[in-house]
Amino acid sequence: xxxxxxxxxxxxxxxxxxxxxxxxxxxxxxxxxxxxxxxxxxxxxxxxxxxxxxxxxxxxxxxxxxxxxxxxxxxxxxxxxxxxxxxxxxxxxxxxxxxxxxxxxxxxxxxxxxxxxxxxxxxxxxxxxxxxxxxxxxxxxxxxxxxxxxxxxxxxxxxxxxxxxxxxxxxxxxxxxxxxxxxxxxxxxxxxxxxxxxxxxxxxxxxxxxxxxxxxxxxxxxxxxxxxxxxxxxxxxxxxxxxxxxxxxxxxxxxxxxxxxxxxxxxxxxxxxxxxxxxxxxxxxxxxxxxxxxxxxxxxxxxxxxxxxxxxxxxxxxxxxxxxxxxxxxxxxxxxxxxxxxxxxxxxxxxxxxxxxxxxxxxxxxxxxxxxxxxxxxxxxxxxxxxxxxxxxxxxxxxxxxxxxxxxxxxxx
Ligand SMILES: Cc1cc2nc3c(=O)[nH]c(=O)nc-3n(C[C@H](O)[C@H](O)[C@H](O)COP(=O)(O)OP(=O)(O)OC[C@H]3O[C@@H](n4cnc5c(N)ncnc54)[C@H](O)[C@@H]3O)c2cc1C
Numbered sequence: 001x002x003x004x005x006x007x008x009x010x011x012x013x014x015x016x017x018x019x020x021x022x023x024x025x026x027x028x029x030x031x032x033x034x035x036x037x038x039x040x041x042x043x044x045x046x047x048x049x050x051x052x053x054x055x056x057x058x059x060x061x062x063x064x065x066x067x068x069x070x071x072x073x074x075x076x077x078x079x080x081x082x083x084x085x086x087x088x089x090x091x092x093x094x095x096x097x098x099x100x101x102x103x104x105x106x107x108x109x110x111x112x113x114x115x116x117x118x119x120x121x122x123x124x125x126x127x128x129x130x131x132x133x134x135x136x137x138x139x140x141x142x143x144x145x146x147x148x149x150x151x152x153x154x155x156x157x158x159x160x161x162x163x164x165x166x167x168x169x170x171x172x173x174x175x176x177x178x179x180x181x182x183x184x185x186x187x188x189x190x191x192x193x194x195x196x197x198x199x200x201x202x203x204x205x206x207x208x209x210x211x212x213x214x215x216x217x218x219x220x221x222x223x224x225x226x227x228x229x230x231x232x233x234x235x236x237x238x239x240x241x242x243x244x245x246x247x248x249x250x251x252x253x254x255x256x257x258x259x260x261x262x263x264x265x266x267x268x269x270x271x272x273x274x275x276x277x278x279x280x281x282x283x284x285x286x287x288x289x290x291x292x293x294x295x296x297x298x299x300x301x302x303x304x305x306x307x308x309x310x311x312x313x314x315x316x317x318x319x320x321x322x323x324x325x326x327x328x329x330x331x332x333x334x335x336x337x338x339x340x341x342x343x344x345x346x347x348x349x350x351x352x353x354x355x356x357x358x359x360x361x362x363x364x365x366x367x368x369x370x371x372x373x374x375x376x377x378x379x380x381x382x383x384x385x386x387x388x389x390x391x392x393x394x395x396x397x398x399x400x401x402x403x404x405x406x407x408x409x410x411x412x413x
Contacts, residue, residue, distance in 0.1 A: 018086065018090075021084075022086050022087055022090065025083070025087045025090060026087075029069065029090070029091060032067050032069065033094070033100065036063055037098060037100065040056070040060055040101060043056055044101060054104060057101065057102060058105075058138065059135075060101050061104050061135030062134050062135045062136075064103060069091075071113060071133055072087065072088065075117065078113075078129050079129070079130065096270070103135065104135050104138050105133075105138045107176065108139030108185075109133065111139075111141060112132065112185045112255070113129060113132055114254060114255070115185070115202070115254045116128055116129060119202075120242055124242065128204065136182075137183050138180055138181050138183075139182070139185060140178040140184045140229075141185060142172040142175055142178075142184040142187070142229060143155070143172070143187050143252075144173055145173060146173050150389070150393050151411075152187070153196045155187055155188075155200065157170025157172065157187075157188045157189060158188065158189055158190075159201055159203060160190075161190065161238065162235075164237060164238050165238060166188070166201070166238055166240070167233050167234070167235050168188050168211075168231045168233070168235075169231055169233055170188065171228065171229070172184075172186065172229040173217075173226075173227075173228050174226045174227075174387075175226055176225055176226045177225075177226070178207065178226070178227040179224065179227055182207055183205065183207060184207055185203075185205075185242075186205050187200050187201070187202060187248055187252060188200070188248075190246050191246050194246060197249040198249065199246055200248040200249050201244075201248040202248035202251040202252060203236060203242070204241075204242065209234045209236065211233050211235070212230070212231055215227060215228045215229075215230070219379070219383075220379055221379045221380065223376075267337070268312065268313055268316055268340075270344065271309045271343060272313075274347050274351070274377070275306065277373065278305070278350060278351040278354055279302060281354050281370065282298060284369075292354045292356075302350070305343075305346065305350055308346065309343060309347075311339065312336060312340045312343055315335055315336050316332075316336055318332050319333055319336065331397055331401040331402050334394040334397040334398050334401075335398060337391075338391055338394040341381070341385045341391070342391075344384055345378075345381045345384070345385070348374065349378065351377070352375070355369050355374055359375065360374070361375065396411075
């Protein structure tokens with residue numbers, strides 16, 4: 001199979017018309033990448049594990065912000081580009097193609113930023129958005145709790161109004177990047193007597209506040225991607241509440257909608273890049289001179305993987321077409337997540353089989369193909385069917401919204 005046939009990431013494969021503005025956008029982005037990306041790739045290749053990479057990701061974000069590329073969907077007045085859906089597609093596809101590194105503050109930019117833009121006061125916007133944009137402040141998302149994940153509205157972390165402050169006590173869990181974050185956007189229960197979705201507030205909490213303890217959760221990969229965050233009478237000013245006090249559930253809907261809307265593009269980036277790498281590995285001969293790419297069994301599995309990635313792309317394009325036509329994203333988002341993450345897991349299984357015993361070597365091992373990506377990726381993809389809404393929850397969405405099944409009784413409980 002030729003690499004050139006991998007339609008998903010080639011700009012030339014975009015089945016949409018590009019306006020003059022879109023073409024100018026693409027050209028400016030490519031030119032900027034030509035100038036800045038090679039040096040960052042070199043630095044990343046030399047970096048060690050978590051902490052080094054964090055510093056580099058902040059550095060990369062400040063460069064992207066200076067170039068106007070850190071938050072392309074934000075309005076111009078806040079340092080974004082108000083990118084159209086087509087431009088976002090160009091941006092994400094070329095990011096996959098060129099292996100553009102992730103931003104340190106992507107959780108803030110993708111989730112908290114749009115929420116602040118939609119619901120924050122102008123003082124809140126002016127205070128929080130500029131350092132969020134350029135990576136001076138990295139954010140984490142304090143939503144999940146030990147008893148509140150899929151059923152987020154059951155959260156129990158309390159926020160008690162005391163004068164002009166909110167005093168917060170409770171526990172968050174699975175908080176990605178909290179150990180590096182400067183700020184957390186959190187949901188807290190400010191009215192325990194109200195129906196569960198009506199007594200919640202959306203609040204911004206500095207991670208340096210007294211009473212916060214962050215305990216990294218060490219995963220099977222050896223990394224600590226997420227954390228427990230304990231809050232013991234953490235005092236924040238009421239001016240850090242976004243939207244109305246007790247009106248946080250409505251505010252959260254913006255955050256969650258953004259989590260879903262950007263999902264397919266990010267997923268597309270990762271799947272295409274992963275498939276390309278797996279195919280490249282299949283073409284490398286082992287010490288006996290055998291290439292997996294010549295084995296009919298592997299050729300069959302590679303072809304199936306290509307079809308699967310293509311299906312994820314086409315379904316994503318279907319969702320995009322709705323957005324381009326000015327409609328709300330549909331349940332295709334749930335389909336993309338459910339199927340895409342199943343495909344992602346299968347791709348890593350295929351890659352491990354293609355690479356044989358070398359592919360299970362971890363980062364740091366001299367013979368590990370793709371610097372140990374495969375063993376780590378296989379472990380990581382176990383989590384992807386949980387984070388951002390589990391596969392069972394996506395199936396509920398599809399059952400209700402596409403198949404017309406009765407509503408999940410737990411959702412109303
Ligand atoms: C890699 C990763 C990063 C994360 N990062 C963050 C973060 O930064 N901030 C944050 O706040 N959270 C984060 N999370 C947490 C994530 O949002 C939750 O794990 C997710 O919402 C599921 O909640 P839970 O783990 O409590 O599982 P539960 O909701 O307790 O679910 C347990 C099981 O029951 C099933 N289930 C639950 N309800 C239903 C139902 N109604 N119908 C059918 N089946 C059901 C689930 O599918 C699952 O299999 C992250 C998770 C992962 C894996």
